[in-house]
Amino acid sequence: MRSRWYTAAVVLGTASAKDLKYHESLYRTGRTPDTAQIGGREVATLSQPLPQGQAIDRSKWDLKCSTIANGHDCDKAIDDSTDTFWQSAASSTDQTITVYLGEERTVNGLTMVPRQDKEENLIEEHQIFLSSDGENWSEVAYGTWWPDNALKLSAFQPQNATYLRLSAAANNGIAISDLQIYETKFIPSDPVLGAWGPTIDLPLVPVAGAVDPISGAVVTWSSWGHDIFTGSPGGDTQTATWHPKGQSVTQRDVENTQHDMFCPGISIEQNGQIVVTGGTDQSRTSIYNTTDDHWYKAAAMNIDRGYQATSTLSDGRIFVIGGSFSGGVGGTERVAASGKDGEVYDPVANQWTQIPGAKVSEMLTDDIRTYRQDNHGWIFAWTNGTVFQAGPSKTMNWYGTSGDGTTNSAGERTGDEDAMCGNAVMYDNGKILTFGGSPWYEEKAATANAAIITIDQPDQIPSVEKAGDGMHYKRTFHSSVVLPDGSVFVNGGQDVGLPFNESGAHLISERFIPDTDGGKWIEQQKNSVVRVYHSLSLLLQDGTVFTGGGGLCGDCSANHFDGQIYTPPYLLEDDGSLKTDRPVIKSVSPNEVKPGDTVEVTTGGDVDEGASIIRYGSATHTVNTDQRRISVKLTKDGSNKYSFQIPGEAGIAQPGYYMLFVLKNGVPSHSVNVRVAA
Structure with missing residues (x-):
């Protein structure tokens, strides 16, 4: 087991702060890890927001443990002292601690403090079950926690229960010095709105991720640290892969590519390999080969970039543009350029080529921070090697990638403005749904605006129309997924863009339903976990959605080391059970x-x-x-x-x-x- 302690965090974007230079100093240099006084000790908490609601009174609890080792009795897990702990015997089978709550409660999470005197008997792989009768159990969370003695947390959709069971792999025995269980208000199930659960606990904050087309696994990563990105020494990325078919999570530290892959561009190329560019290590390129489950170092970009946009072209090359978050604004000492113009990667030749005619200057927003103006471009590869840029600037463009590249105006989105950190999804042939975002990356109110852009031939002005009456909620820092039926699922976000601050967050997701009258927006099932800055959503092979993350910021109280499964209404029976009569x-x-x-x-x-x-x-x-x-x-x-x-x-x-x-x-x-x- 190994543990790292970091000296950086971020508190940028708090609602009361006004001094942008002060914000920037915090953003770049960071602060110390967060701790809390628990059971007479200072325990590292990793800045995780506690499950919603309140801790349940432990006076009525009755505990049963599968085994007890060395006199470390079961009750020592709730004796208000982290000097003592329950310890199980070493076993090849999972060991359990079962809690009778005394009466039915609406349970939505737990916290667990590992043994504090030594980094031994740590719980990593685990499962959490709830029951009303102690006989029939439903799994509400599972996964792998980071292997250190910081506080561990699992938050899940509220469920009425009288019993909770934590089960964990115990090859060397496991130990718990403090266990808390949380309750909150019940959220009634409604199959018409979809359903949440289970939670997948991860050993890191999943800021970035992709679905492996071969296995269906979700490959996620954070930065050099599992809980923080600032103060990076470079050359290292923490990754975690969730395997839906085996219901397991594996952890890996990727050092061989010498690439901290935080704030990157990502493209899945035509053979299913995941190509990750730039970010903290600004010009690096790393490739995850989904066939042999290995990361490889590839050729470096010509221009240093972070928060750039990338897309796989019609001929198999990969186009990239923007990215002033890393490597300086609009160019580097190595590249005399007015902006972070386009370049393309040839995966066969493993070679990057600049195309300076693809001008980033035409897609800049009016953000007060110049390094934010070319971030997170909404780009869509199209025919004949072209790329359509739909936003987040209110101006739209066509980029050509032949020769030195070209840039042609595509007009403006009707009735919209700059929409940084909004979303754009091609939900049907040439039809792009855009929604949400804010005029500035942060500190400006978000919008509920939504538009449908229809593209046809390259370099032609597309048609733009409103998408229904707009979303129910103003959102920025949200995520979205196009579903098999053509609807678009939208999750998370907040009213005002405040990185690493969860005020104004939205727990009710929504879905866009296309129709001949411009479509409509309908609310979906309420969630119990905030998903804002640094969160993501991905469509899975079974038609459900993985959504997770948020935070990665040291002591900002916004770190979410987990993901959740959202099941759309089309997979649910009227009683909330999963449909069994699906087409095959x-x-x-x-x-x-x-x-x-x-x-x-x-x-x-x-x-x-x-x-x-x-x-x-x-x-x-x-x-x-x-x-x-x-x-x-x-x-x-x-x-x-x-x-x-x-x-x-x-x-x-x-x-x-x-x-x-x-x-x-x-x-x-x-x-x-x-x-x-x-």
Whole structure:
């Protein structure tokens, strides 16, 4: 086991502070880790906000432990002293501590203080269950905690229960010096609004992540530290991979690429490899090979960048633009440039080439901070090697990537303004939904504005219309996912952009439903965990959504070391149980295609004519330029046999891996992979 103690944190963006220079000094230099007095000791807390509500009175509790070692009895886990602890025997089977709460409570989380005198008997892999009768148990959280003796926390959707059980791997025995369980107000379930749970506890704050197209695992990472990004020595990234099929979380420290991958650009290239560029180590490129589960060092960019936008082009190359958060504003000593103009990466040649004609100056916002003006571009690769930039500036542009590159104006979004840290999603062929954001990166009120941009031929002015009446809530720092039925799920965010501050956060998600009248926005199930700055959302192979993270800031009280699963309404029965009668894809041929190819699909029964292919996503800082949904029409070719055609013009179906979903009565199948080649 190893433990790191860091000396940096961030408190930038507090509602009362006015001095921007003071903010910047805190943002760059940081502060010390957060601690709390627990049971007579100073215990590192890692700045995690406690579960909502309050701690449950422990006087009525009755505890039972699977084993007891060396006289460290079960009751010592709740004796108000962190000098004592319950310890289990070493075992090849999981060990448990079961709490009878004395009466039914609405339980939504726990905190656990490990043994404090030594870094031994730590709980890492674990599961949390609730029960009303002590016989029938439901799993509400599982995962892996960071291996040190800081306070551990798990927050989950409120559920009425009389018993709680914590189960953990105990090869060397486990120990708990303090256990608290929390309760809050009950949130009634409503299948029409979707459902939350379980929680996946992670050993880090997942600021960035991508779905591995091969295994379906979610690869996440933070920075050089699992709980902080400032004060980085460079060359190191903490990663954690969640394996949905095995319900496990594995941890890895990536040092071989010499790349701190915090605040990067991310693109999944056509063969499913995850290409991560810039960030804290400003020009570095790292590639995660999903086939052999290994990280590789690739060629460095020509321009230092952080918070840049990237996208895989119709010919398989990767385009990048912007990124003044790292490496100076508008250029470096190595590059005499007026701005962080475009460049492209050739994965085959492992080579970056500048295209100075792709001008970043045309997509700048009017933010008071110049290093924020080119952050998090909303870019969409399109046909003939072109890229459409939809925002966050109110001005839109077309970029060409041949030769030295080109820039052509695409007009402005109707009735909108700069919308930094808003979202943009291609939810159907050439249709882009934009929503939320703020005129400045921080300290300005967010907007509920939403627009539909329809692009067709490169360099033409697109059509822009309002998307319904706008969202129900003003949001910035939110995240979003396009779903198999063409709707767009939106989660988290807050009224005013305040990094590392959770005031004004929204716990009610919403969903955009397209229709012929501009679409409508409907509220979804309320959540109990805040997701704002540094949170993300990703579509999974089974049609559910992984959403998690927030924080990574030392002692700012906003660190969320977890993710959650959101199950959309289309997967729920009227009683809230999961639908079992989902359509089934039995085979797809071929599953490696080119633009214009026909794909044959065999299903387990009749399905709707409409289906969709959705490109695998990668996300960080409100940006997911990889996700893209293309609706396809199924033609019935016989009993349970269908076919559809990949769009013929290269780039509409951006090269890469897609999840194919077929639907029946609006219910999607589990996806099957189809790879579109450049």
